[in-house]
Amino acid sequence: MPGFCTSTHINKTEWAPGAYIEAAEHDVASLKKQSDWLMRSLVAFHAQFAPELEEFLAYLKRDETPIPQTYDEIVGKKPKPFPGEGPNQISDLFYLYYGQGQLENKENLANGPCPVISSTGTDNGCYGFYDFDNLAPLIKAPFVTVPRTGSIGEAFVQLWPCGVTSDCVLLIPKADTDFEDLFIAAATVRLERWRFNYGRKITPARIANMKLDRAPELKRHIRASYDNGHRLMRGVQVALSPSEIDDSFEERIKRLVDTWRKETGHLSSIDRKVLHPAYQEIISTGERGLPFILRELKSRGGHWFWALRFMAGVDPGVPNQTVEELRNSWLAWGKKKGYTGL
Amino acid sequence: MEDERKTQIQEIFPNLSIAGEYEATSLETDAYNCIAWALYDTQHWWWPTQQFGSFWLPQVPRNNSIAALVMIFQMNGYKVCESSDLEPGFEKVALYQIDPESGVEHASRQLQNGEWTSKLGEWEDIRHKSAQSVECEDYGKVAQVLKRRRLEWD
Numbered sequence: 001m002p003g004f005c006t007s008t009h010i011n012k013t014e015w016a017p018g019a020y021i022e023a024a025e026h027d028v029a030s031l032k033k034q035s036d037w038l039m040r041s042l043v044a045f046h047a048q049f050a051p052e053l054e055e056f057l058a059y060l061k062r063d064e065t066p067i068p069q070t071y072d073e074i075v076g077k078k079p080k081p082f083p084g085e086g087p088n089q090i091s092d093l094f095y096l097y098y099g100q101g102q103l104e105n106k107e108n109l110a111n112g113p114c115p116v117i118s119s120t121g122t123d124n125g126c127y128g129f130y131d132f133d134n135l136a137p138l139i140k141a142p143f144v145t146v147p148r149t150g151s152i153g154e155a156f157v158q159l160w161p162c163g164v165t166s167d168c169v170l171l172i173p174k175a176d177t178d179f180e181d182l183f184i185a186a187a188t189v190r191l192e193r194w195r196f197n198y199g200r201k202i203t204p205a206r207i208a209n210m211k212l213d214r215a216p217e218l219k220r221h222i223r224a225s226y227d228n229g230h231r232l233m234r235g236v237q238v239a240l241s242p243s244e245i246d247d248s249f250e251e252r253i254k255r256l257v258d259t260w261r262k263e264t265g266h267l268s269s270i271d272r273k274v275l276h277p278a279y280q281e282i283i284s285t286g287e288r289g290l291p292f293i294l295r296e297l298k299s300r301g302g303h304w305f306w307a308l309r310f311m312a313g314v315d316p317g318v319p320n321q322t323v324e325e326l327r328n329s330w331l332a333w334g335k336k337k338g339y340t341g342l
Numbered sequence: 343m344e345d346e347r348k349t350q351i352q353e354i355f356p357n358l359s360i361a362g363e364y365e366a367t368s369l370e371t372d373a374y375n376c377i378a379w380a381l382y383d384t385q386h387w388w389w390p391t392q393q394f395g396s397f398w399l400p401q402v403p404r405n406n407s408i409a410a411l412v413m414i415f416q417m418n419g420y421k422v423c424e425s426s427d428l429e430p431g432f433e434k435v436a437l438y439q440i441d442p443e444s445g446v447e448h449a450s451r452q453l454q455n456g457e458w459t460s461k462l463g464e465w466e467d468i469r470h471k472s473a474q475s476v477e478c479e480d481y482g483k484v485a486q487v488l489k490r491r492r493l494e495w496d
Contacts, residue, residue, distance in 0.1 A: 262350060264463070265350075265370075265462075265463055265464050265465050266350075266351075266354055266462040266463040266464075266465050266480065267447070267463045267480060268375040268376050268377065268387075268388075268389060268447065268448065268463055269389065269406065269445075269447060270387075270389045270391040270394060270396055271391065301371070301372040301464070302372055302464060303372065303387075303394065303395065303464070305393075305394040305395055306394050309394075315393075317393065317394075317395075319393065320397075321395060322373070322385060322386060322387075322395060322397070323372050323373055323387050323395035324373055325395075326394070326395040327395075
């Protein structure tokens, strides 16, 4: 019976339909619905834990706080490719790891400022806030957490540095992975979670080959939903990274960008564009303003290349590139440097 | 075209505030500019600045003087002429300057029906009634007109 029945060779290690039935083609509407749910989960998490997150932010800003590292830096090696790995599969876009074994026994954890993500299906996967400096490092966000026990398969997108227990599999985005892919991967795992249970827990190998639908329409939807969610998160006075917490700074740079676009958008002259006072003031924000301008370059384009060169102190472009090619060079550079939202 | 952009255009281009004087004919893009559009090029941002995504011909001096722009259009078959009026069988372009000492700030191209088309920096392409429609403080006035035989004539 097509769509219901299948025939295949059973191997000795897997005795469950979820191991053999091919993944359905998830329609964009289902994925949108799941990604909307993920966004609401993030916003709700920010609203509910606003005081804790503010305290965490203050902790991150202290000079003595260790800088969060990417998980592949913490682990010290990248996972080997999975058999049958193909384009747009989870393992093509993410490195898959188990979480931090040091955090597994939560009874050893003292209350503190840092979020720990576990296999809980609520609060965006957050089990609580702890002090675990002496046990494990904070993992740099963004990434996806997938519970392999507890609420199996209820994946969440994490935007804050945090600790993650070994009850989860982590999906760490590769350099070319788009921000929207985090939501697509989490949504896809959620739609496929029927395959797993306590007898067949999630492992990196079992989700590595799940195919992701990266349709431009879906990505646009996620981006718009994120922009909206981001505004809501600001409404509870928390932010996504230390560089963004300073509302006055963000408001100031947005105002400068809008002024510059309004007053020079109709000009062809690169010289007049870059000599505009608002553009010069943006340059003066240096590295602090860099994430904003990279995101602005991605979302609305514009001749930011002069400013970026001075703000970043490098020029990833090559001679004779068109505007489009140069934009791609800068966005690739930004992703490689770990700037989010690119 | 969004209302906000219409307001911006009317603030900058006083001649375009008359109803029906212009119409947007594309979406906004930073891929090409007015000089490119006058040359039917939608891939490059023509400007003499070195690097930063700008495009310029190597045999033309790297500045935006009238002489440099005239050279570019002459290399594309244009000759200088006096009037921006429609001449059947010819296609015209207009170059704009704020004052005789400043460089060229804008270029527009005549359509077959005598109307003109301009790419407004990173904003949209528009169709406008005359070469003078887009004269403004930031572009200046029409300083030079060039013409060539229209390659295709209906």
